[in-house]
Amino acid sequence: MMDVSLPSRLEGIADKLNGPNTLGNSPAFWAAFAAGMVLMLAYPLVQGSYAAGQFSLFLVYGLLALSLSLIWGYTGILSFGQVAFFGVAGYTYAIVSLNLGGAFGQTVALPIAVAVATVSAFVLGYFMFYGGVRDVYVAILTLVVTLVLETFMAQTAGAEWAIGSVQLGGFNGIPGIQNFALGVGGASISLSGSGFYWFVLAVLLLTYLGARMLVNGKYGYALVAIREDEERTAMLGYNVKKVKLAVFTLSGALAGFSGVLYATWGNYMDPSVFTITFATIPIVWVTLGGRESLLGAIFGTIIIERLRLWFSVNASEFAIVFVGVILMTSVLLLPRGILPGIRDIYVFVDEHGVGEGIDRGRETVQARVRTLLDSVGVDVSETKTPTGSEEVTE
Amino acid sequence: MSIPEDINVRQKPAVAATGGSTETILATKQLTKKFGGLTATDNVDFSVDRGELRCLIGPNGAGKSTLLELITGQLSPTEGDIYFDGHDLTDMEPHERMDAGISVKFQSPHIYESLSVEQNLRVPLQRTDRDIEAVLERTLDRIALGEKADEPASDLSHGEKQRLEIGMAITIDPKFMILDEPVAGMSVDETSDIAELIQSLHDDGMTFLVVEHDMEFVRKISKQVTVLNQGSILRQGPIEEIEADEEVRRIYLGENA
Numbered sequence: 216m217m218d219v220s221l222p223s224r225l226e227g228i229a230d231k232l233n234g235p236n237t238l239g240n241s242p243a244f245w246a247a248f249a250a251g252m253v254l255m256l257a258y259p260l261v262q263g264s265y266a267a268g269q270f271s272l273f274l275v276y277g278l279l280a281l282s283l284s285l286i287w288g289y290t291g292i293l294s295f296g297q298v299a300f301f302g303v304a305g306y307t308y309a310i311v312s313l314n315l316g317g318a319f320g321q322t323v324a325l326p327i328a329v330a331v332a333t334v335s336a337f338v339l340g341y342f343m344f345y346g347g348v349r350d351v352y353v354a355i356l357t358l359v360v361t362l363v364l365e366t367f368m369a370q371t372a373g374a375e376w377a378i379g380s381v382q383l384g385g386f387n388g389i390p391g392i393q394n395f396a397l398g399v400g401g402a403s404i405s406l407s408g409s410g411f412y413w414f415v416l417a418v419l420l421l422t423y424l425g426a427r428m429l430v431n432g433k434y435g436y437a438l439v440a441i442r443e444d445e446e447r448t449a450m451l452g453y454n455v456k457k458v459k460l461a462v463f464t465l466s467g468a469l470a471g472f473s474g475v476l477y478a479t480w481g482n483y484m485d486p487s488v489f490t491i492t493f494a495t496i497p498i499v500w501v502t503l504g505g506r507e508s509l510l511g512a513i514f515g516t517i518i519i520e521r522l523r524l525w526f527s528v529n530a531s532e533f534a535i536v537f538v539g540v541i542l543m544t545s546v547l548l549l550p551r552g553i554l555p556g557i558r559d560i561y562v563f564v565d566e567h568g569v570g571e572g573i574d575r576g577r578e579t580v581q582a583r584v585r586t587l588l589d590s591v592g593v594d595v596s597e598t599k600t601p602t603g604s605e606e607v608t609e
Numbered sequence: 610m611s612i613p614e615d616i617n618v619r620q621k622p623a624v625a626a627t628g629g630s631t632e633t634i635l636a637t638k639q640l641t642k643k644f645g646g647l648t649a650t651d652n653v654d655f656s657v658d659r660g661e662l663r664c665l666i667g668p669n670g671a672g673k674s675t676l677l678e679l680i681t682g683q684l685s686p687t688e689g690d691i692y693f694d695g696h697d698l699t700d701m702e703p704h705e706r707m708d709a710g711i712s713v714k715f716q717s718p719h720i721y722e723s724l725s726v727e728q729n730l731r732v733p734l735q736r737t738d739r740d741i742e743a744v745l746e747r748t749l750d751r752i753a754l755g756e757k758a759d760e761p762a763s764d765l766s767h768g769e770k771q772r773l774e775i776g777m778a779i780t781i782d783p784k785f786m787i788l789d790e791p792v793a794g795m796s797v798d799e800t801s802d803i804a805e806l807i808q809s810l811h812d813d814g815m816t817f818l819v820v821e822h823d824m825e826f827v828r829k830i831s832k833q834v835t836v837l838n839q840g841s842i843l844r845q846g847p848i849e850e851i852e853a854d855e856e857v858r859r860i861y862l863g864e865n866a
Contacts, residue, residue: 235724235725235728433735433736436728436731437732437735437736439721439723439724439732440721440732443721443723443724444719444720444721446683446715446719447719447721447777448732449702449703449704449707450681450703450704450707450713450715450719450778451707451712451732451733451777451778452704452707452708452733452736452737452781453704453736454702454704455704456702
């Protein structure tokens with residue numbers, strides 16, 4: 216292995232990163248990706264530490280979105296429970312780090328919190344997949360678990376609900392969580408603002424590249440195959456239950472890591488992470504960005520969260536309504552999500568030219584809008600058909 | 610559901626050879642499957658010899674699909690056992706049965722529509738330690754889809770989809786292939802393509818169990834036929850005898866001929 220030259224070793228890594236299960240594999244993609252990374256890295260220098268601190272929340276959420284893309288987009292299992300693992304890890308981190316105190320306490324709390332989320336995902340996944348729970352029932356069950364956690368954590372007000380010296384605090388949650396830190400005593404680093412931003416960016420980058428290797432590797436085919444046809448895949452010798460459990464557990468761990476970063480970002484944990492609104496938001500991110508695209512999931516998250524922030528400042532009561540409108544519009548125009556949509560357009564224009572691309576785009580938009588209006592009972596067909604009302608009732 | 614102590618399944622095939630040089634590869638013992646009050650498979654002792662090409666026929670509701678699904682592990686029997694090539698399959702998960710050497714082509718094409726033809730074949734190959742590229746090329750050649758290797762599987766015709774699924778099923782190097790109505794809904798040309806494919810695999814030593822309604826196709830590919838009726842084996846034997854049998858004619862072939 217030692218005599219392998221660097222270029223060929225890099226090629227080996229590139230081989231693992233690229234494959235049929237990710238959208239961008241071309242040198243052009245990687246060039247754009249590198250340019251994007253440079254911009255991301257420079258963001259704190261241009262916008263300042265405060266803005267970087269704000270933006271780092273989107274990257275934390277990006278990690279949560281990535282976990283959902285793996286389990287839902289690639290494996291076809293819609294999990295409403297990603298926020299449950301996110302919240303469980305956040306709470307665990309708060310309890311452990313505040314009990315132990317100091318940077319050392321936080322350093323110990325990180326693996327414990329991720330481990331608790333991982334084990335929770337494993338246990339829930341085991342009972343679901345080995346118990347024969349499938350399809351929409353997985354979504355229902357994971358949502359129920361999340362809502363039960365909300366109800367439970369919301370009633371933990373009062374002195375009797377304390378673990379060690381930490382009060383769980385009911386609706387108010389646990390305040391006073393320290394900024395993210397690693398190390399012992401004097402040899403520790405505490406991250407906030409730009410430092411935290413760069414750290415989360417690095418975590419997200421590594422997780423993204425790791426996830427690319429996973430989905431383009433030997434396991435990737437198994438994931439996509441399970442999504443496409445579970446029975447066929449089992450009958451080709453794949454241990455479907457085991458693969459599903461492994462991916463569910465992994466995505467629970469990623470969601471947990473994201474939850475820890477969230478707790479240190481906001482310096483508090485409260486039961487709002489287990490609400491149905493928050494449980495739905497990751498699905499919105501991933502749907503918007505393109506659930507079968509890892510990068511799309513992160514893209515969708517940043518877009519939605521940036522808009523939510525803007526709306527909450529400028530028109531707070533309508534924020535979630537606007538998000539809903541954006542989601543509807545994007546699903547209508549780019550049903551597979553923004554990034555896969557852009558890629559489809561790029562491929563089409565590349566093959567057929569810009570003019571035809573514009574024509575095709577106009578036709579598609581018209582057809583989709585007409586279908587939508589038709590489905591809500593608005594008659595827009597150019598040639599009036601007397602049977603229009605009957606079609607609607609179908 | 611425990612392994613009967615008197616049968617040493619690891620040492621020898623569960624059922625003794627039926628005579629001559631033939632050897633049983635698959636055997637069911639008093640296999641029964643009940644759905645509530647309905648007995649879909651009733652105390653069936655069924656066996657297939659190694660290298661045989663057996664067809665399973667019978668009227669709708671005779672229990673053909675149930676028997677297949679019991680063998681593949683999609684269903685668990687109410688009573689009875691299934692032995693295959695020295696293994697007791699009865700409590701095995703479907704994927705373990707595939708590892709033991711069984712492979713199946715479902716009735717309606719189950720392929721990965723969003724993947725290309727080649728990727729469809731890669732899915733099963735990924736987990737085998739076979740030489741992926743070589744097997745891929747040979748399989749594409751065998752199912753005559755080499756020219757369409759890069760096309761999305763969703764663009765294939767019905768017959769091509771069926772061939773692709775057979776291709777996927779053979780990439781895991783099975784000893785025993787189950788085909789559930791492989792020519793249902795196919796044109797005459799497509800049917801004879803499938804017949805040729807099955808024949809060539811059979812010539813290479815593959816054992817087949819084929820459920821089929823198309824008697825012309827059965828005549829073409831098979832010598833041995835088992836007739837199921839109301840969950841039990843009605844007749845078993847060479848195709849000529851079966852077709853001449855009065856009771857078989859009355860309950861099944863009559864409506865078909």
